[in-house]
Ligand code: NAD
């Protein structure tokens with residue numbers, strides 16, 4: 107099968123002919139139809155984070171396709187089911203996190219396209235217990251971005267506690283941000299969108315953001331304070347500077363939610379203001395299987411819109427460059443059909 111392979115952190119990805127995986131006990135092999143390009147795949151290919159993957163590996167954790175082969179012991183899936191393979195490839199199933207609906211915090215977890223091979227390929231191996239079922243009527247080109255960008259920001263909005271009377275600041279209107287602002291709007295909150303690229307702010311407006319601020323032409327924190335300050339600020343921009351601005355945009359009692367994972371791993375936050383203003387700082391990592399099914403359900407009901415462009419897998423390296431330079435609105439999806 108054809109796959110895009112990371113050979114080293116300093117070389118472009120290589121398109122290679124790789125053996126089709128064989129499902130073991132509890133596993134399935136999925137014939138990939140679509141696979142979204144998450145900025146995490148770029149971090150993975152560059153070895154940006156403190157915990158690194160081991161090349162060679164196949165990235166991709168927004169894989170959507172049809173169950174092709176079923177391993178022993180898999181009872182709840184059949185051939186031809188449309189499924190989604192998310193970042194949480196598997197977890198132990200019995201630790202305190204797994205049994206309390208926080209499998210995303212399991213210490214034994216495997217991550218798709220990072221610690222195990224992912225979906226930048228014609229076929230992908232997956233643990234049957236950790237894949238999502240894609241409801242009928244959800245386009246596979248939409249399902250792919252929902253499998254990480256969707257579920258991650260759906261969860262981030264959930265943990266932020268945003269509600270109808272709130273102002274929610276969304277920093278970074280990329281693949282994640284364009285969905286985050288829609289989930290924030292669904293709570294009834296007002297949304298202020300922040301980015302460096304004007305076309306992304308135009309997109310944010312069209313998706314329901316009440317306010318947009320371009321950090322190259324104004325200080326978004328000052329502007330958001332003029333509105334009374336944000337109750338919640340969610341950081342999806344790959345930049346510690348954006349995180350610091352998001353902190354400054356908050357009103358008293360506000361919640362700062364970190365989601366983006368820039369290579370430059372540290373921010374400076376003032377202790378005094380955090381304490382006296384009663385600010386909460388929250389980290390949010392993807393979402394659970396339950397969150398993923400809720401994300402798909404909202405989309406099947408027509409309540410979210412996925413903005414995406416398609417690419418061929420062979421275009422993976424130019425696609426990475428286009429995302430890094432901010433040239434693409436929202437998500438790129440590799441169409442493998
Ligand atoms: P993306 O490249 O599609 O979007 C990033 C956006 O941030 C772009 O629109 C860019 O123009 C904007 N931006 C960059 N610098 C900015 C600044 N200083 N101020 C305002 N906006 C700025 O990336 P993505 O796929 O949406 O991913 C975003 C980040 O989230 C990545 O670091 C990714 O690894 C991370 N991520 C985290 C989780 C999680 O579970 N915590 C899940 C998925 C992705």
Ligand code: ZN
Nearest residue numbers: 144146254255
């Ligand atoms: Zn992702």
Ligand code: ZN
Nearest residue numbers: 198201204212
């Ligand atoms: Zn566990």
